[in-house]
Amino acid sequence: MNPKDLQATAGLLERIGRLLATDAHSSGLAPVQWEVLRYLDRANEFSRSSAALTAYLGSTKGTVSQTVKALEQRGLVTNLPSKQDRRRNRLSLTATGKKLLLDDPMMVWPRALNALPETEQQRFHETLEKLVRDRLQSQGRQAFGMCRDCKYFGREHENGQPHYCKLLEVPLSDAASEQICFEQVAAYGQE
Template identity: 40%
Template sequence: MDRSADPPPEARAIAELVDRLGRVVRAGEHQGGLNPAQWEALRYLARCNRFSNTPGALARYLAATKGTVSQTLNALERKGLIERRPDPASGRVVRLLLTRAGRALAAKDPLIQLATAAAGCDRRVRAAAADVLADMLAALQRANGLVPFGVCRTCRHFRPHAPNGAPHWCALLDERLSEADSRSICVEHSPLAA
């Protein structure tokens, strides 16, 4: 890791652009009474499935410590956007639920601004860029021993059923998955391809 070949210039350019874009986006995420960290937590809770709505999962998703996340959750709870509820099955797990107000605010996610900024390019170019970024994220996560996450549809444990309304299935947790579930983020996600 010490001197192992300097990365090529376009790679450096991508790194700087990602860093810079992230910076500008964060600057724009001081809205609706939330700060960037709180938006990220709220966004996750709005997009994750019912197996992944816990403080621990959020901490892994954000690559932060449990303590940090717990504080951010305190802030969101104080603002009436989320609710902490004990898990019926396990006595130490806490389930995080969006309140009505939380759901409403999540719909006004300022990240949409970034998405519209990307909407200008050609669709195929966009898709290619998304692939590159996804690869980078995966590489970064692998290098740092982080959990990959991802939506159910792209998981190796996902078992799709007949397309006519029948529910899908998770072979790992042995649970039914609705159509919405299949597009939600899961802690247990394990990528399809090697």
Template identity: 35%
Template structure:
């Protein structure tokens, strides 16, 4: 009998409880904390309200209400895109980042860093995640520099999909336009 589904369920339940506890400690709902965590990892193609809806599988109305609470609490700001006028980018404030400083993700990161096999586990979990996303027909949201569209040359890094240059800090963040690289054998 494979125990992995049960272990994943158990890990999911523990993470869910940790998110609830962390959110309550700051007077927030779990989705508020999850959105803050997402935005801390999102690149400029993914720091949009529609990307949040896609990532969490929630309605635009829920996203709108969540963003209003976070903005009112001073945890994020909204900025119009200079090129695409109707597009709004979301940025965490120092207060928003501070909430994440002692969150469940930091505790999990510390636990994983203590394990010598964490790199292999990370690769395995990424493979499982990608397979489940394909089965469910969801956007993948992977790390920019690991995308089929990522390009690096003498002129720097840029997105092969949009042609836009990428700042170094953007290449290590998640992107909603991510596509699995084509294996080279």
């Protein structure tokens, strides 16, 4: 494709971004607030801190602190100091927060995607993944992949749990292996 067409494709990405933002905005919470809720719902225990959230959002700790505070005031999130290291905090969704997530405006997209042919869904996902990964990498940012795709992910049984994290040295449940991890390093190369 020539440069002009590639710009048109980028223009579509821009519009998608805007649609995402306005969808979010018109449903009560700010776009970032929704993203925080989604992240907390999908991240594993070690990754539910302000620092991890800051890296995930590509924002600053100040902004994140404020956003968390706003969500706390609405009773959607709790913010407690960690017992191991009292500099850190532990963020969690409240029951209200979890319930609100069922009305996530982002859910219109899976439905739209579902209308596409199966192979097109697959290919679209792969291309998106490539673009996001490349972009994050060129900014020196983490990809925040799923636990089970990590190079430290082990299938050894331990303590009755089916999996094991070789980095943090903890046993992992099946559910945990599908969560987002702050420390995740892709097992497959980034060629």
